[in-house]
Amino acid sequence: xxVRLGRRRKQLKGVDDHEYLTLREERAIAKxxxxxxxxxxxxKRRENVDPSExxxxxxxxxxxxxxxxxxxxxFTDVGTTRAVNGVSFDVPTGKTIxxxxxxxxxxxxxxxxxxxxxxxxxxxxxxxxxxxKASDGKVYDIPKVPMNEMLHIRGSEIAMxxxxxxxxxxxxxxxxxxxxxxxxxxxxxxxxxxxxKRSIEMLKTVGIADSERVYNSYPHQLSxxxxxxxxxxxxLICDPRLIIADEPTTALDVTIQAQILDLLRSIKDRxxxxxxxxxxxxxxxxxxADHVVVMYAGRIIEEGTxxxxxxxxxxxxxxxxxxxKPRVDQEAxxxxxxxxxxxxxxxxxxxxxxxxxxxxxxxxxxxxYPDLIPFSDTHRAACLLYDEEALAKQAALGTSxxxxxxxxxxxxxxxxxxxxxxxxxxxxxxxxxxxxxEVSDTVDRDEVE
Amino acid sequence: xxxxxxxxxxENLKKYYYGGGIGKxxxxxxxxxxxxxxxxxGTTMxxxxxxxxxxxxxxxxILRLHDVTGGKxxxxxxxxxxxxxxxxxxxxxxxxxxxxxxxxxxxxxxxVGEIIGEAVREHKIVPPDQYRQHIMKVMRSCxxxxxxxxxxxxxxxxxxxxxxxxxxxVALNPDFIICDEPVSALDVSIQAQILNLMQDLxxxxxxxxxxxxxxxxxxxxxxDTIAVMYLGSIVEIGDKVSVFKNPSHPYTKALLSxxxxxxxxxxxxxxxxxxxxxxxxxxxxxxxxxxxxxxxxDRCSVEVPKLQNIEDCHEVACHLFDDDAAQYEAxxxxxxxx
Numbered sequence: 001x002x003v004r005l006g007r008r009r010k011q012l013k014g015v016d017d018h019e020y021l022t023l024r025e026e027r028a029i030a031k032x033x034x035x036x037x038x039x040x041x042x043x044k045r046r047e048n049v050d051p052s053e054x055x056x057x058x059x060x061x062x063x064x065x066x067x068x069x070x071x072x073x074x075f076t077d078v079g080t081t082r083a084v085n086g087v088s089f090d091v092p093t094g095k096t097i098x099x100x101x102x103x104x105x106x107x108x109x110x111x112x113x114x115x116x117x118x119x120x121x122x123x124x125x126x127x128x129x130x131x132x133k134a135s136d137g138k139v140y141d142i143p144k145v146p147m148n149e150m151l152h153i154r155g156s157e158i159a160m161x162x163x164x165x166x167x168x169x170x171x172x173x174x175x176x177x178x179x180x181x182x183x184x185x186x187x188x189x190x191x192x193x194x195x196x197k198r199s200i201e202m203l204k205t206v207g208i209a210d211s212e213r214v215y216n217s218y219p220h221q222l223s224x225x226x227x228x229x230x231x232x233x234x235x236l237i238c239d240p241r242l243i244i245a246d247e248p249t250t251a252l253d254v255t256i257q258a259q260i261l262d263l264l265r266s267i268k269d270r271x272x273x274x275x276x277x278x279x280x281x282x283x284x285x286x287x288x289a290d291h292v293v294v295m296y297a298g299r300i301i302e303e304g305t306x307x308x309x310x311x312x313x314x315x316x317x318x319x320x321x322x323x324x325k326p327r328v329d330q331e332a333x334x335x336x337x338x339x340x341x342x343x344x345x346x347x348x349x350x351x352x353x354x355x356x357x358x359x360x361x362x363x364x365x366x367x368x369y370p371d372l373i374p375f376s377d378t379h380r381a382a383c384l385l386y387d388e389e390a391l392a393k394q395a396a397l398g399t400s401x402x403x404x405x406x407x408x409x410x411x412x413x414x415x416x417x418x419x420x421x422x423x424x425x426x427x428x429x430x431x432x433x434x435x436x437x438e439v440s441d442t443v444d445r446d447e448v449e
Numbered sequence: 450x451x452x453x454x455x456x457x458x459x460e461n462l463k464k465y466y467y468g469g470g471i472g473k474x475x476x477x478x479x480x481x482x483x484x485x486x487x488x489x490x491g492t493t494m495x496x497x498x499x500x501x502x503x504x505x506x507x508x509x510x511i512l513r514l515h516d517v518t519g520g521k522x523x524x525x526x527x528x529x530x531x532x533x534x535x536x537x538x539x540x541x542x543x544x545x546x547x548x549x550x551x552x553x554x555x556x557x558x559x560x561v562g563e564i565i566g567e568a569v570r571e572h573k574i575v576p577p578d579q580y581r582q583h584i585m586k587v588m589r590s591c592x593x594x595x596x597x598x599x600x601x602x603x604x605x606x607x608x609x610x611x612x613x614x615x616x617x618x619v620a621l622n623p624d625f626i627i628c629d630e631p632v633s634a635l636d637v638s639i640q641a642q643i644l645n646l647m648q649d650l651x652x653x654x655x656x657x658x659x660x661x662x663x664x665x666x667x668x669x670x671x672x673d674t675i676a677v678m679y680l681g682s683i684v685e686i687g688d689k690v691s692v693f694k695n696p697s698h699p700y701t702k703a704l705l706s707x708x709x710x711x712x713x714x715x716x717x718x719x720x721x722x723x724x725x726x727x728x729x730x731x732x733x734x735x736x737x738x739x740x741x742x743x744x745x746x747d748r749c750s751v752e753v754p755k756l757q758n759i760e761d762c763h764e765v766a767c768h769l770f771d772d773d774a775a776q777y778e779a780x781x782x783x784x785x786x787x
Binding site for chain 2: 102103223224225226253254255256257258259261262280281282283284285286287306307310311320321322324325326327328329332334335336337338339341
């Protein structure tokens with residue numbers, strides 16, 4: 001096997017960014033990863049940590065959460081995946097923040113980092129801080145909080161609604177028992193009776209009419225919408241200050257989705273908390289969010305208020321994303337499609353990650369990764385198109401602003417074709433000649449997501 | 450002449466599943482109940498509905514992937530429901546299907562060329578000496594590089610895999626393709642690529658599509674006619690424009706108003722339906738939608754509404770549009786007083 005992989009590698013040398021690993025290389029990576037992960041895990045599992053180590057101050061007292069240059073990596077056997085690569089944004093009190101992006105862009109990992117629920121030991125927060133202001137006024141720096149301390153924050157302070165209600169509920173326990181458990185764990189001095197009372201009351205709050213029956217049912221006896229309501233009830237049962245809703249309606253039908261979105265809105269007003277809404281559906285974002293963060297390949301490429309993002313999107317990716325979704329209220333002969341696909345997360349380029357798919361890419365884009373450029377107090381985008389300096393440099397280079405690789409929007413698959421420069425006729429020679437480009441992209445992306 | 454125009458005519462298609470009970474007590478789940486529609490050659494018909502409404506079963510029953518319980522499916526003048534296996538097999542190349550999940554519908558142990566070419570060889574679509582060129586041509590037209598020929602499905606991303614699925618059905622030169630949620634497993638930007646590809650192929654080769662999806666915006670984009678299903682029956686069917694501009698059935702109205710629009714200033718009068726879809730094993734009497742319908746009146750629980758024309762190429766199954774509604778009321782009152 002090793003011999004075969006080795007031979008393949010040799011033939012693939014020089015091919016742009018992707019190469020196969022030999023088994024030996026893979027083992028070496030695994031070994032060094034094990035070392036790194038052990039160190040991280042040791043830190044997390046310490047006991048009797050001095051609180052001064054993880055307590056800090058907020059930058060702005062109006063925020064519930066501040067993400068500051070967060071880096072969450074996955075140490076896999078084929079290399080390090082930078083799932084979240086320098087993300088900074090704030091969640092103000094009483095607001096809804098929408099995080100939008102395609103699968104694999106790191107939106108779920110960002111929220112899991114906040115809960116310290118990233119798949120360990122492979123997934124680790126390696127850099128940056130997440131400051132969370134608890135209800136007692138203390139400010140925690142989540143990545144530094146040890147595991148046993150985290151138990152008090154999870155569930156009672158920050159709650160999470162997961163995407164797939166069927167897999168998030170335990171199929172062998174009744175709904176009631178699963179709800180009671182949360183109360184008994186997080187609310188001191190609660191008894192079985194008080195827990196039951198609270199659970200049933202909460203089921204009523206989320207719009208379940210016959211809450212007694214639901215309390216005594218198993219998850220499989222409920223419909224998808226009901227299960228999602230139970231999940232929401234479970235998240236709300238300890239009056240959290242922040243709710244993370246990770247694709248709360250993706251698995252639901254549109255009419256049920258409308259019900260759940262209505263419910264989320266009314267609940268936010270009731271508890272006066274904040275919601276972090278993670279979704280790939282721009283429609284849901286437009287309807288629910290106050291602020292929007294657009295992520296691409298582990299980075300924020302644009303953020304702003306919902307009106308700024310939807311009415312004057314700046315980044316070519318955001319613009320492309322808006323145009324590629326068919327709208328019920330608008331007629332389009334042909335959809336705009338962003339060509340190509342997200343680059344391999346293991347071998348990210350140094351320059352703008354969107355360069356290969358961008359229809360306005362310039363040669364200067366191959367320089368450094370662009371910083372976020374402000375357009376207003378709230379609106380920022382990471383694109384050199386709006387960087388005066390870069391444009392001046394570009395003009396000095398004397399080339400046109402349209403790069404040669406810029407694909408025509410209408411030509412589907414053309415960019416994919418452009419990514420590969422090989423002779424078409426050599427296909428008869430067998431698999432060894434096949435050139436890998438976006439190979440195994442999905443496998444890695446699935447892991448990240 | 451009209452039969453030539455319509456490539457597929459489905460009449461009173463029924464598909465029941467039997468589960469539980471013996472003899473008289475046998476419970477029939479009416480997954481598809483009395484569905485009729487026609488598809489014109491070269492057009493796309495969109496079939497929308499929520500999960501569990503039987504839209505996928507319609508697609509599969511047309512292809513006889515499930516046996517038909519009752520009704521007629523006429524494809525190019527032949528009744529598919531009555532064809533023998535042998536005759537059906539001959540017809541298979543002309544009827545193809547694209548499945549929802551590109552991850553599970555491709556064999557992981559076959560290279561792409563074989564996946565696309567297996568059926569071509571089996572059905573002798575092209576002479577053996579042109580086999581390779583034919584596959585290459587199909588791959589190119591579906592936006593796949595010919596050097597992918599000997600690669601395996603795991604090396605591809607979701608969008609590329611869906612292209613392989615499309616290439617697999619296109620390779621047989623079909624007339625009619627059933628697309629069962631072809632883009633719902635894909636990201637938005639990839640969705641657009643696949644939808645555009647499907648439209649390009651239709652323009653070039655004149656395929657007829659039956660496009661099954663729960664995503665109304667996608668269906669609206671690609672279809673010429675639209676049928677809305679609820680609990681195994683069609684509640685509204687018609688031209689895309691008339692259905693979307695003038696949704697008439699209360700369910701269609703609710704469905705359309707529930708779609709979130711990517712515009713923060715867009716405010717629609719949202720009709721939020723109460724409750725869930727009833728179980729198809731025990732549907733409500735009369736109109737199946739009446740349990741969630743805000744306009745339901747007593748006739749709805751007694752009589753099953755039939756599809757009726759409300760304008761050109763636009764049919765609705767709802768008692769609200771009955772001409773004789775007033776008379777019915779009068780009759781009933783008369784009956785009570787007598």
